[in-house]
Amino acid sequence: MGSYALRGPTVRRKIRGLLPALLVGVLGATATLVAPPAAHAAESTLGAAAAQSGRYFGTAIASGRLSDPTYTGIANREFNSVTAENEMKIDATEPQRGQFNFTAGDRVYNWAVQNGKQVRGHTLAWHSQQPGWMQNLSGSTLRQAMIDHINGVMRHYKGKIAQWDVVNEAFADGSTGARRDSNLQRTGNDWIEVAFRTARAADPAAKLCYNDYNVENWTWAKTQAMYAMVRDFKQRGVPIDCVGFQSHFNSGSPYHSNFRTTLQNFAALGVDVAITELDIQGAPASTYAAVTNDCLAVPRCLGITVWGVRDGDSWRPEHTPLLFNNDGSKKPAYTAVLNALNGGSTTPPAESGQIKGVASGRCLDVPGTSTTDGTQLHLWDCHSGTNQQWTYTAAGELRVYGNKCLDAAGTANGAKVQIYGCWGGDNQKWRLGSDGTIVGVQSGLCLDAAASGTANGTLIQLYSCSNGGNQRWTRT
Ligand code: G3I
Numbered sequence: 001m002g003s004y005a006l007r008g009p010t011v012r013r014k015i016r017g018l019l020p021a022l023l024v025g026v027l028g029a030t031a032t033l034v035a036p037p038a039a040h041a042a043e044s045t046l047g048a049a050a051a052q053s054g055r056y057f058g059t060a061i062a063s064g065r066l067s068d069p070t071y072t073g074i075a076n077r078e079f080n081s082v083t084a085e086n087e088m089k090i091d092a093t094e095p096q097r098g099q100f101n102f103t104a105g106d107r108v109y110n111w112a113v114q115n116g117k118q119v120r121g122h123t124l125a126w127h128s129q130q131p132g133w134m135q136n137l138s139g140s141t142l143r144q145a146m147i148d149h150i151n152g153v154m155r156h157y158k159g160k161i162a163q164w165d166v167v168n169e170a171f172a173d174g175s176t177g178a179r180r181d182s183n184l185q186r187t188g189n190d191w192i193e194v195a196f197r198t199a200r201a202a203d204p205a206a207k208l209c210y211n212d213y214n215v216e217n218w219t220w221a222k223t224q225a226m227y228a229m230v231r232d233f234k235q236r237g238v239p240i241d242c243v244g245f246q247s248h249f250n251s252g253s254p255y256h257s258n259f260r261t262t263l264q265n266f267a268a269l270g271v272d273v274a275i276t277e278l279d280i281q282g283a284p285a286s287t288y289a290a291v292t293n294d295c296l297a298v299p300r301c302l303g304i305t306v307w308g309v310r311d312g313d314s315w316r317p318e319h320t321p322l323l324f325n326n327d328g329s330k331k332p333a334y335t336a337v338l339n340a341l342n343g344g345s346t347t348p349p350a351e352s353g354q355i356k357g358v359a360s361g362r363c364l365d366v367p368g369t370s371t372t373d374g375t376q377l378h379l380w381d382c383h384s385g386t387n388q389q390w391t392y393t394a395a396g397e398l399r400v401y402g403n404k405c406l407d408a409a410g411t412a413n414g415a416k417v418q419i420y421g422c423w424g425g426d427n428q429k430w431r432l433g434s435d436g437t438i439v440g441v442q443s444g445l446c447l448d449a450a451a452s453g454t455a456n457g458t459l460i461q462l463y464s465c466s467n468g469g470n471q472r473w474t475r476t
Contacts, residue, residue: 042342046323046334047080047117049341051402053296054393054422056081056118056303057341060277063087063107065313070328072111074309081162082112083120083276083305085315090124091131093153097145100152109160118423120276120305121157121164123211124150125195127182128169135183143187147198154202162424163274163302165211165244166199167192173214177225192229193238200239207302207424211244211276218258218265227266234269242302244276247291250319255280255287260294267300272424277307279314279321285336288323292340302395302424352389354382354476355398358436359469360454363388364447366400366419373420377406377460379449382476390475396429396441397422406430408462411443414450415462436472437465446471 043049050057058081065071075082086092087104094100112119125146137145154164170192172180179185192210199208210230215223226243233240243266249255263273275295280287295301308314310324323334355364357379365380366387382388390406391399398406400419405428407420422428426442433439438447440462448463449470465471 042338044338046078046338046341049338050303051080052341052343054395054397054399055295055301057337058082058117058120058303058305059309060085060305060307061108061111062308062313063104065309066107066111071309071313074324074328076115079117081118081120081303081305082108083122084108085122085308086129088121088123088153088157089129090126090134090149091129094134094149095131097133098148098152100156102156105157109157113160118162119157119160120274121153121161121206122276123165123168124153124199125166125184125191126168127180127184130183138183139187142183143191143194146184146187146191146195150195150198151202154199154206158203159205161203161206163207163209163242163244164199164203165276166208167195168211169213170210171212171215171222171225173222175221177221177228179225193233193236196233196239205423205425207241207272208239209242209244209274209276210240211246213246213248213277214253216245216247216249216259216262217256218262219256223262227269230266230271231269234271240271242272242274244274246277246307247275248277248279248307248316249287249291250281250316250321255291257290259291260297263294263298263301267298272300272302273298274302275304278304279307279316279319280333281316281319281321283311283321283323283331283333285332288333289336289340292337296340299395352391352400354388355390355438356382356474356476357449357454357470358472358474359452360449360458362454362456362458364390364406364460364473366404370419371401371404373404374409374418376416376418378456379453379458379460380456392430392432392475395424396431398430398438406447408440408443408445410462411440411445413445413461413463415443415445417447417460417462432475435467436474437467438473439465447473 046057059079060083062085087108092104109119172178184191196208215226266273295304308322310326311317311320311322312326314322360379362379363382367378369387404419405422407418408427409416409418429441431439443462445462446465448461450459450461452470
């Protein structure tokens with residue numbers, strides 16, 4: 001006993017500082033550490049490597065390229081998240097006012113989900129790629145059209161999109177920190193918060209992101225302006241969940257090592273962060289590795305999306321900014337990113353461990369090794385089965401079987417705690433208390449063995465934290 005087995009490159013970094021307190025509080029002063037088991041083999045694709053820390057590695061997909069087998073072969077093999085490059089934008093989805101067209105968007109969406117990938121939605125309110133009818137609107141008519149557009153698109157994809165870029169590129173470049181002048185901006189400064197409030201009501205399950213470029217360098221005025229807006233939104237309760245950093249790095253807008261500070265500072269406001277459209281002029285391996293490590297260093301960094309598969313698929317092919325050559329071969333930047341995701345050549349990837357009830361001495365167990373969403377957890381005699389192996393990810397999830405999460409089915413006392421496909425929601429995030437409690441981020445309630453039961457089959461639920469032995473757990 002005493003082996004702290006919930007390990008992983010990022011998890012370990014995150015937990016290291018907590019370890020002494022956890023060991024004293026949970027295991028008692030006499031607990032001893034045993035040597036960690038041998039490292040797992042490194043993962044061999046970007047998506048699988050990112051998943052070790054609960055993150056995704058995605059790409060933009062262009063529907064017109066889905067008939068190219070080299071393209072789909074790489075995309076399917078390497079990535080576990082997809083953003084439609086153009087197909088969910090305003091001009092594509094509402095070409096005539098009130099007439100929605102999801103043909104191309106659905107082509108990308110269906111390809112993604114049929115191949116087991118999550119989807120980022122891009123984008124609902126933007127000054128660019130507006131259809132002609134919208135470009136000609138202004139004032140309250142345009143404001144209403146924006147609201148109708150958000151409702152129409154989000155209704156179609158309700159419950160299906162992990163993150164939506166609700167508003168895109170609303171700040172001006174340069175040193176002013178001002179909003180970008182656009183027809184949407186001229187409808188009133190509150191257009192962004194109206195977009196977010198509309199989006200929350202339309203699909204409460206989606207994370208709602210603000211997305212922009214030239215906001216990666218912490219010292220830039222545009223970054224500071226975006227930071228002030230997000231801080232204000234959080235203070236006033238405007239529903240924003242995440243900030244997307246496009247990360248189109250080039251000679252005019254180079255990567256700076258303070259990007260990590262930027263990500264950390266936004267995360268500290270209480271939002272998730274994501275790298276949403278990464279490409280780097282010339283694809284230097286060291287810069288790609290640095291960006292990857294910046295995301296891995298920030299627990300609230302959800303994942304990385306590159307803006308295309310091969311150089312020739314890029315919106316800037318002359319920059320050769322991506323991870324694959326046109327013949328489909330891997331570039332040095334690919335290897336650098338993969339190594340970074342695998343925690344460097346010497347760092348072992350995540351390990352899993354059991355979660356044992358202090359009062360019962362029995363383990364958190366998925367009944368019958370079920371993989372069915374909605375299966376409620378129970379206590380069972382500890383054994384080495386995969387249905388008792390839990391990995392605590394950098395995102396705060398407790399994963400079993402790699403892709404199922406410990407999931408609270410509600411927020412009230414008695415809410416069932418079950419397994420469910422991981423999707424990034426706060427009902428799938430948990431805080432490991434120094435007193436051995438496991439607290440739901442959404443509910444603030446404790447993981448609890450029902451009625452203080454200790455027998456095999458005792459169901460697991462949420463309940464107000466009471467410091468009982470049925471709410472304290474050791475990880476072995
Ligand atoms: O599909 C038409 C084709 O029928 C026509 O013949 C051709 C002629 O120019 O145009 C084609 O449409 C182009 C479309 O990409 C699809 O390839 C548009 O002209 C072109 O403007 C459009 O560019 C896209 C650009 O957004 C538009 O702003 C890029 O593919 C896309 O990568 C780029 O993505 C943006 C993100 O959404 C937001 N952040 C910046 C990023 C890069 O600009």
